Amino acid sequence: MILFIFYGSILFFIIAAALRVRRCVSAPIHLHWELYKGSSVYELTEWWGKTHNTFGEKLWSMILDLLFLREFYHRNRNFWYFLYPFHIGIYSLVLWHAWFLFGAKVISIEFLSIWGRLWGHVATGLTFFGIVGIFIKRVKDEDLKIYYPPIHYLKWPFLAVILLEAFYSVQFYFGDIFEDLLLEFHPNVATKAHLLFASVLLIYLPFSHIMQLFFRYYHYLRWDDVPNVRGSEIERRIKEHLERPVTWSAPHIQSGKRWREVASKLECPITEGK
Amino acid sequence: MATERKKIRLKDISIRTDEPLITVTADDLMPLPPPLDQQGKKAPYSPLSENQKKSFECSLDGVSALALPKPKNKEEEEKLVARFLSGLRKLLSQNDNWPFWQPLIQSLESCVRCQTCSDACPVYVSSGNQEIYRPTYKSEILRRIINKYIKKRGKIITKLTGDDIKLNWPTVARLAELAYRCTLCRRCAQRCPLGSDNGLIGRELRKLFSQEMGIAPKELHDSGTVQQLKVGASTGISSAAFQGMVEFMEDEIEEKWGKRIKIPVDKEGADILLIHNSGEFMSWIENPVAFAIIFEAAGLSWTLSSEIYGYEATNYGTWYDDVQFARIALKQVEVARKLKVKKMVMGECGHAHKGLIVIADRILMDEMNFPRESFLPLLEELVCGGKLRLDPQKNNFPVTLHDPCNVVRLMGIVEPQRRILRKICPQFREMEPHGVENYCCGGGSGFAIMNSMNFKEWRENISSRMKLKQILETFNDVLDSGIRKYVCAPCSNCKGAIRDILSSNDLWEKNSIYYGGLVELVANAMVDMKRPYIDWEWH
Known part of the structure; x- marks a missing residue:
C-alpha cells in the first residue's frame, strides 16, 4: 500500500509538473517588457543586425543564480544565511537519493553505508538548520511575516518532520533500506513513514515556489531581448493574437472588434475618461 | 517628537471611512542632506478642500491623482465593483490579456513575501516606509482578492491563503489611486530574487481601470493619448504650429551657431527620422535645436516630420492602456514608413525609447516592423568617433547624470551616455547609485505631467x-552658489520632474544647480559655436 502511494505520488508529481510546464510553455507570447542587469544590444547603432545574449550566457547566469542564490545574497543577506543552507541541503538530498538509488548497483552497500550516512546527515543538517532559521525569521522578523499567508507556516514544520524522520531511517535502518525498498518491496516501519511523508511532499512540490523559480528563467523575464523579425516564429505567434477579439468594455476600446482592427483600422473614438 | 504611527494592515484597504488611511506628515519624510537639512518642517502635501473631499475619492492618503468622482448611491457603487471584478477576470484571462498575461501571472504567483523589494522603492523609503506604498502592498491585496473572489478554492484553502480583503467600493477606489503611487520604475522588480514584478502589477491594475472602467488620469488619457490620436501630439501641437516652431529653431541656430541652416522637414528617403517628445518644443526648444546643430555639423542625412503623429515621440499608453499604446505606436511607425527613411531615431524621451523600440516590437508586423533605435549610440559615434570638433574645457563645471529608468534599467543603454560625458565634461561625477541601480526621478509613468489637485x-x-x-x-562639495552645476537628464519627463524639485527648493537661485539634456552639453562643447550654447537661464 505504502509503495503504491509512494509511486503514485511520483506519478502525480510528474503529471502535475508536466501540466504546469505545459501551462507555461503554451502561454501566449507577451509583449517585450524586459529588465536589464547591465548593457544590452540597444547600446549599438542598428542593433537589429547585432548579436543578442546567447542561450549559453543565459544558462550560465541561471546556474549561478540557482546554485548560490546570488540575488538573495546581494539583496537580503540576513535571510540568505538561512535560505542558502536550506537550498544547498535540498540540492544535496536530491543528489543523495540519485546517488543512492543508482550507485547501489555498482558500489558496495558498505561503501554506501559509510559515505551515504555522512553525506545524508550533513545534507539533512544543513536543510534542517535552514528550515528552523527560516521559520524563526518568518515568525519574528516584521518584514518577513507581514504578508506571509497562514498556509506557509504549516509548510516549514512539515518539512522539519520529514527531515527528522529521514534522519532516523537512515541512521538506524540504512542497511535495510535499499534492499527493502527496491528488491523485496517490504519496507520497514521507519521507511514506510518516510515514504508517506515524501509522498505528501511530492504532491505539494508542483505547486511550490520551486517551480516558479524555474519558470522565471523559462520566461526569460530578465533577458528576453529576442527581437521580432519579419517572418519569424515570434511574428507568426503575435499575428494569431492580433486576430483575437478585444473584449474590454471601456468606451474608447471598441469591444468586439479584432485587435488588429482596433489598433490599426479604427480611429480612437474621442470619449472622456470617467 | 513624532507620534506613533497607526499600523496599516492589508484589510484596512476595505475600511469604509471618509478619512484617508494615512496622511504623510513632515516627520515621516526621509531627511535630506545640506542645504535642505535645516529647512523648516512642512507637510509634504496640502489637504484637499472640503468641496474636493466631498466630490472626489481621496480615502487612500488624502491625495487625488485621478479626480475619481464618488459614486452617487449604493447601486452605482455595486455596479462599479462588479465592473472591477469583470476587469480582473479579463486581466487573468489568456484570451483577454494576451499582451501581458505571462509576466503578470508569474509576478502574482512567484512572490515569496520576502520584502526584499521594499527598500528598493524610492516612494516607500522617501515617505518614511508608509505601508501602503510598500511595493508588495497593492500586489498582495490583488492576490488575495483573486484567491477569494476569482479562484474560489473552498473556504479552508481561501482562509489559509489569506481571505481578509473585502471587495467593496472603498477597496476599488483605493486600489485605483494606489496604482498611481508607483512610478513603474521597476527597481523593485530588479531586486526581486524570484522575478516578481510589482511594477507590472501596478501597470496592469491601471490597465484594468482604463480598459474596463474608463478610469485614468485626465493628463494621460483625455489630454494625453486621446488628444494625441486626435491632433497628433499630447501637447496639442498641430502640424502647422510645429512648422512655425521649426522656423523659430532656425533663428535660434543662427543666433547660437552663427550659421543659417534649413532644418530638414519631411525629407523623403533620409537616413534618419528624428522624433522628439513634443514637450521639448514647448518647454526646452534648446534640446531639438542642439540635435539639429549636431546632426548638421556631422553631415548626417536626417529629417524631422511635420506629419500628424510624426513630431511626437510620446506614447502615454505605455503606462496604462495596451489599446491606446498600440494605436499610437502604429501611427508613429506609419509616418516613418511613408517617408521612406531608413530608420527612426528617438530623441531624449525615456518612455518613447522603451515604448516604441522595445514594447512595440511585438505588435509591429510585416512592413510595420520598422528599424528604430535610440539617439545615444549614434551620438556616441559622433562624439567619440571624432565627427565633431569639441573642446571639453567649455564644459568645465560639475556635471552629474540622471539615468532615466526607461532607457537604462528597462532597456540596457547604460554606457554610451557615460562615455560621451567623460569625453566632454572634465568634472563629470556619478550619482550613487547609478546605472541600472538608479533611482527614478519621481516623475515616471506620467507623474511628471500629472498635476491634479495636490498630486504635484x-x-x-x-x-x-x-x-x-x-x-x-x-x-555636496560644490554647493557654493558661485559654482554652476549641471544635472544632465536625457529624458523629457525626467527633466520636468527634476526642474520642479530644483525649483520648489530654490536650488538654482541659492546653489546654482541647473538641469538640462545631454545634447545641450555636446553643443556647448562644440568649438565653432558662436556663443556658449548653455545660457544658464532658468526655465
Whole structure:
C-alpha cells in the first residue's frame, strides 16, 4: 500500500509538473517588457543586425543564480544565511537519493553505508538548520511575516518532520533500506513513514515556489531581448493574437472588434475618461 | 517628537471611512542632506478642500491623482465593483490579456513575501516606509482578492491563503489611486530574487481601470493619448504650429551657431527620422535645436516630420492602456514608413525609447516592423568617433547624470551616455547609485505631467525626494552658489520632474544647480559655436 502511494505520488508529481510546464510553455507570447542587469544590444547603432545574449550566457547566469542564490545574497543577506543552507541541503538530498538509488548497483552497500550516512546527515543538517532559521525569521522578523499567508507556516514544520524522520531511517535502518525498498518491496516501519511523508511532499512540490523559480528563467523575464523579425516564429505567434477579439468594455476600446482592427483600422473614438 | 504611527494592515484597504488611511506628515519624510537639512518642517502635501473631499475619492492618503468622482448611491457603487471584478477576470484571462498575461501571472504567483523589494522603492523609503506604498502592498491585496473572489478554492484553502480583503467600493477606489503611487520604475522588480514584478502589477491594475472602467488620469488619457490620436501630439501641437516652431529653431541656430541652416522637414528617403517628445518644443526648444546643430555639423542625412503623429515621440499608453499604446505606436511607425527613411531615431524621451523600440516590437508586423533605435549610440559615434570638433574645457563645471529608468534599467543603454560625458565634461561625477541601480526621478509613468489637485505636491515631496537627495549628495562639495552645476537628464519627463524639485527648493537661485539634456552639453562643447550654447537661464 505504502509503495503504491509512494509511486503514485511520483506519478502525480510528474503529471502535475508536466501540466504546469505545459501551462507555461503554451502561454501566449507577451509583449517585450524586459529588465536589464547591465548593457544590452540597444547600446549599438542598428542593433537589429547585432548579436543578442546567447542561450549559453543565459544558462550560465541561471546556474549561478540557482546554485548560490546570488540575488538573495546581494539583496537580503540576513535571510540568505538561512535560505542558502536550506537550498544547498535540498540540492544535496536530491543528489543523495540519485546517488543512492543508482550507485547501489555498482558500489558496495558498505561503501554506501559509510559515505551515504555522512553525506545524508550533513545534507539533512544543513536543510534542517535552514528550515528552523527560516521559520524563526518568518515568525519574528516584521518584514518577513507581514504578508506571509497562514498556509506557509504549516509548510516549514512539515518539512522539519520529514527531515527528522529521514534522519532516523537512515541512521538506524540504512542497511535495510535499499534492499527493502527496491528488491523485496517490504519496507520497514521507519521507511514506510518516510515514504508517506515524501509522498505528501511530492504532491505539494508542483505547486511550490520551486517551480516558479524555474519558470522565471523559462520566461526569460530578465533577458528576453529576442527581437521580432519579419517572418519569424515570434511574428507568426503575435499575428494569431492580433486576430483575437478585444473584449474590454471601456468606451474608447471598441469591444468586439479584432485587435488588429482596433489598433490599426479604427480611429480612437474621442470619449472622456470617467 | 513624532507620534506613533497607526499600523496599516492589508484589510484596512476595505475600511469604509471618509478619512484617508494615512496622511504623510513632515516627520515621516526621509531627511535630506545640506542645504535642505535645516529647512523648516512642512507637510509634504496640502489637504484637499472640503468641496474636493466631498466630490472626489481621496480615502487612500488624502491625495487625488485621478479626480475619481464618488459614486452617487449604493447601486452605482455595486455596479462599479462588479465592473472591477469583470476587469480582473479579463486581466487573468489568456484570451483577454494576451499582451501581458505571462509576466503578470508569474509576478502574482512567484512572490515569496520576502520584502526584499521594499527598500528598493524610492516612494516607500522617501515617505518614511508608509505601508501602503510598500511595493508588495497593492500586489498582495490583488492576490488575495483573486484567491477569494476569482479562484474560489473552498473556504479552508481561501482562509489559509489569506481571505481578509473585502471587495467593496472603498477597496476599488483605493486600489485605483494606489496604482498611481508607483512610478513603474521597476527597481523593485530588479531586486526581486524570484522575478516578481510589482511594477507590472501596478501597470496592469491601471490597465484594468482604463480598459474596463474608463478610469485614468485626465493628463494621460483625455489630454494625453486621446488628444494625441486626435491632433497628433499630447501637447496639442498641430502640424502647422510645429512648422512655425521649426522656423523659430532656425533663428535660434543662427543666433547660437552663427550659421543659417534649413532644418530638414519631411525629407523623403533620409537616413534618419528624428522624433522628439513634443514637450521639448514647448518647454526646452534648446534640446531639438542642439540635435539639429549636431546632426548638421556631422553631415548626417536626417529629417524631422511635420506629419500628424510624426513630431511626437510620446506614447502615454505605455503606462496604462495596451489599446491606446498600440494605436499610437502604429501611427508613429506609419509616418516613418511613408517617408521612406531608413530608420527612426528617438530623441531624449525615456518612455518613447522603451515604448516604441522595445514594447512595440511585438505588435509591429510585416512592413510595420520598422528599424528604430535610440539617439545615444549614434551620438556616441559622433562624439567619440571624432565627427565633431569639441573642446571639453567649455564644459568645465560639475556635471552629474540622471539615468532615466526607461532607457537604462528597462532597456540596457547604460554606457554610451557615460562615455560621451567623460569625453566632454572634465568634472563629470556619478550619482550613487547609478546605472541600472538608479533611482527614478519621481516623475515616471506620467507623474511628471500629472498635476491634479495636490498630486504635484505629493510628487515633488515624496516620489521625487530620493532623486533630490541623490543630486544634493553628488554636489555636496560644490554647493557654493558661485559654482554652476549641471544635472544632465536625457529624458523629457525626467527633466520636468527634476526642474520642479530644483525649483520648489530654490536650488538654482541659492546653489546654482541647473538641469538640462545631454545634447545641450555636446553643443556647448562644440568649438565653432558662436556663443556658449548653455545660457544658464532658468526655465
